[in-house]
Amino acid sequence: MCGIAGIVRFNTNPIDLHVLKKLTDVISHRGPDGEGQWVSEKGNVGLGHRRLSIIDLSDNGKQPMHYGEGRYTITFNGEIYNYIEIKEQLAQKGYRFKSDSDTEVLLALYDLKKENCLADLDGMFAFAIWDEKEQLLFCARDRFGEKPFHYYIDNDQFVFGSEIKQFWAYGIRKEVAESRLKDFLVDGLVDNEYDISDTFYKNIKRLDPACYLVLNSKGNLSIKKYWEIDLQNSFSGNIEEATEIFFNLFKESVHLRLRSDVSVGSSLSGGLDSSSIVMLIDQLKINGQKQTTFSARFKNFNKDEGKYIDEVVKNCRNIEVKCTWPDQDYFLNVLDKVIYHQDEPFGSASIIAQYAVMELAKQHNITVLLDGQGADEYLAGYLPYYNVYLNQLFNNKRKTYKKEAGFYNALHGHVSTHSLLTERETLRMKFGRYKRVAFNQKMPIADNALKKALLEDVTSSGLKTLLRYADRNSMAHSREVRLPFLSHKLVEFSFSLPDEYKLHEGWTKFVLRKAMEPILPKEICWRVDKIGYEPPQIQWMDSDHITTEIKNVSKQFRNFELKGDKQDQDWRLYIASKYL
Numbered sequence: 001m002c003g004i005a006g007i008v009r010f011n012t013n014p015i016d017l018h019v020l021k022k023l024t025d026v027i028s029h030r031g032p033d034g035e036g037q038w039v040s041e042k043g044n045v046g047l048g049h050r051r052l053s054i055i056d057l058s059d060n061g062k063q064p065m066h067y068g069e070g071r072y073t074i075t076f077n078g079e080i081y082n083y084i085e086i087k088e089q090l091a092q093k094g095y096r097f098k099s100d101s102d103t104e105v106l107l108a109l110y111d112l113k114k115e116n117c118l119a120d121l122d123g124m125f126a127f128a129i130w131d132e133k134e135q136l137l138f139c140a141r142d143r144f145g146e147k148p149f150h151y152y153i154d155n156d157q158f159v160f161g162s163e164i165k166q167f168w169a170y171g172i173r174k175e176v177a178e179s180r181l182k183d184f185l186v187d188g189l190v191d192n193e194y195d196i197s198d199t200f201y202k203n204i205k206r207l208d209p210a211c212y213l214v215l216n217s218k219g220n221l222s223i224k225k226y227w228e229i230d231l232q233n234s235f236s237g238n239i240e241e242a243t244e245i246f247f248n249l250f251k252e253s254v255h256l257r258l259r260s261d262v263s264v265g266s267s268l269s270g271g272l273d274s275s276s277i278v279m280l281i282d283q284l285k286i287n288g289q290k291q292t293t294f295s296a297r298f299k300n301f302n303k304d305e306g307k308y309i310d311e312v313v314k315n316c317r318n319i320e321v322k323c324t325w326p327d328q329d330y331f332l333n334v335l336d337k338v339i340y341h342q343d344e345p346f347g348s349a350s351i352i353a354q355y356a357v358m359e360l361a362k363q364h365n366i367t368v369l370l371d372g373q374g375a376d377e378y379l380a381g382y383l384p385y386y387n388v389y390l391n392q393l394f395n396n397k398r399k400t401y402k403k404e405a406g407f408y409n410a411l412h413g414h415v416s417t418h419s420l421l422t423e424r425e426t427l428r429m430k431f432g433r434y435k436r437v438a439f440n441q442k443m444p445i446a447d448n449a450l451k452k453a454l455l456e457d458v459t460s461s462g463l464k465t466l467l468r469y470a471d472r473n474s475m476a477h478s479r480e481v482r483l484p485f486l487s488h489k490l491v492e493f494s495f496s497l498p499d500e501y502k503l504h505e506g507w508t509k510f511v512l513r514k515a516m517e518p519i520l521p522k523e524i525c526w527r528v529d530k531i532g533y534e535p536p537q538i539q540w541m542d543s544d545h546i547t548t549e550i551k552n553v554s555k556q557f558r559n560f561e562l563k564g565d566k567q568d569q570d571w572r573l574y575i576a577s578k579y580l
Contacts, residue, residue: 003030005048014043060099078125145209253487270308273372411506
């Protein structure tokens with residue numbers, strides 16, 4: 001895990017090594033274990049790197065790394081979890097290696113397959129490879145956007161980096177995009193729903209996840225998508241078969257993400273996802289190696305999840321629990337630091353709780369943390385997905401609708417947005433529905449509406465925004481976060497499953513619950529409520545200093561018609577003002 005930077009000049013002005021170093025100095029927190037800068041012989045290309053040593057701690061793993069007698073030079077941020085298997089395949093083809101790093105494996109694979117190498121990678125990554133022979137820069141980002149890649153391009157140059165603050169250090173003008181400011185203030189939208197490549201700033205773009213970029217020395221740039229989720233794939237087995245396959249894929253993902261030459265721990269919220277990871281690791285570590293977990297707790301707060309964390313600990317064989325207790329004083333002390341590291345506005349104080357967990361891991365010298373993010377977005381973990389599902393069933397499978405609505409109401413309570421559809425349907429509406437069925441016409445809501453909603457959250461702003469928060473918070477403390485639920489094999493399989501394997505009898509993430517039932521305590525596996533790191537934000541914001549600032553800012557933005565309750569409006573006003 002590291003930080004990267006680079007410059008490609010299209011004019012005759014050579015790149016100054018000291019200027020390149022400015023790009024890497026500002027992200028020293030991403031890589032405290034080493035740094036490197038390289039400028040090509042012609043002076044038109046420069047790559048920079050800050051290193052956080054995870055795999056191959058020796059100098060053999062330092063970057064920028066050269067390969068192929070100097071033809072290729074790479075700056076790489078991330079982890080290739082299956083690099084050992086890829087290395088063995090490359091060795092059989094005659095490739096030889098000087099290091100034990102995944103970076104050198106990636107270079108060799110690129111030499112063999114060029115852009116097709118991306119299909120072989122199980123990992124999180126953002127990297128750039130300069131091909132001196134072809135005079136091409138090849139850049140790529142992982143399938144889900146776990147690792148960041150930002151860039152700026154004009155007629156003279158292309159500049160890229162892990163974080164937006166690097167561009168200000170380079171001298172690019174900082175200008176907030178008015179449309180993004182308005183979206184955040186009015187609706188609380190952190191990212192552009194229609195173009196995820198947009199950032200909060202004019203002229204600064206981010207490379208979309210699952211995309212690669214090719215740039216030649218004349219400034220011609222092309223971007224292509226290399227991976228997509230196929231909604232046409234359909235699993236035909238029963239729930240027991242699906243559960244077994246899901247569990248094995250999940251177990252393989254956790255196993256690969258435990259590969260490290262430094263200490264590995266876990267983030268534990270007490271919810272289904274993080275508890276599944278922690279308890280599966282407890283089974284995998286049969287040699288008695290202790291697992292350290294890190295949790296955020298909140299004193300005298302009704303949404304503190306201590307009882308569920310305790311339940312996990314009670315059922316694990318070899319675990320050491322560390323807790324942090326962020327309060328208002330902590331919030332006020334670190335808020336400006338979090339704002340600095342995030343680079344762009346964020347939606348709530350839960351980001352502060354996550355920041356505190358990463359800080360705690362650093363205090364205990366645990367470099368790598370496994371975390372439960374990602375499952376909610378493709379396994380339908382949020383209750384609003386049930387509205388989509390029930391509306392879909394109402395239009396396409398009425399018998400199943402009545403059963404599912406009944407189960408949902410029994411488990412979660414009466415919710416009028418879906419449970420009263422039958423009562424609200426007029427005779428004319430019912431006749432129209434019958435007519436569509438009789439003439440095989442398109443229904444108002446398609447029978448794959450849920451899958452489309454899940455796909456939207458996985459591939460647009462929803463998940464990607466959460467991954468940005470996690471990357472910035474972890475790297476602020478030089479920690480690496482790994483996400484077992486974002487194995488692309490696991491995600492692809494989950495999208496092939498019938499909807500009823502995800503939402504079933506009122507339960508969300510049904511296949512995960514079934515898969516983890518033999519391992520998890522019943523109180524967690526079949527837990528109805530969902531909280532996550534939800535802190536006492538209203539209490540934290542009740543500060544004279546913050547209240548005064550909000551009053552001043554609200555005058556500045558009085559022309560905006562803010563939506564939502566006052567607490568949410570105050571949060572957006574305060575946070576937005578810090579990025580102007």
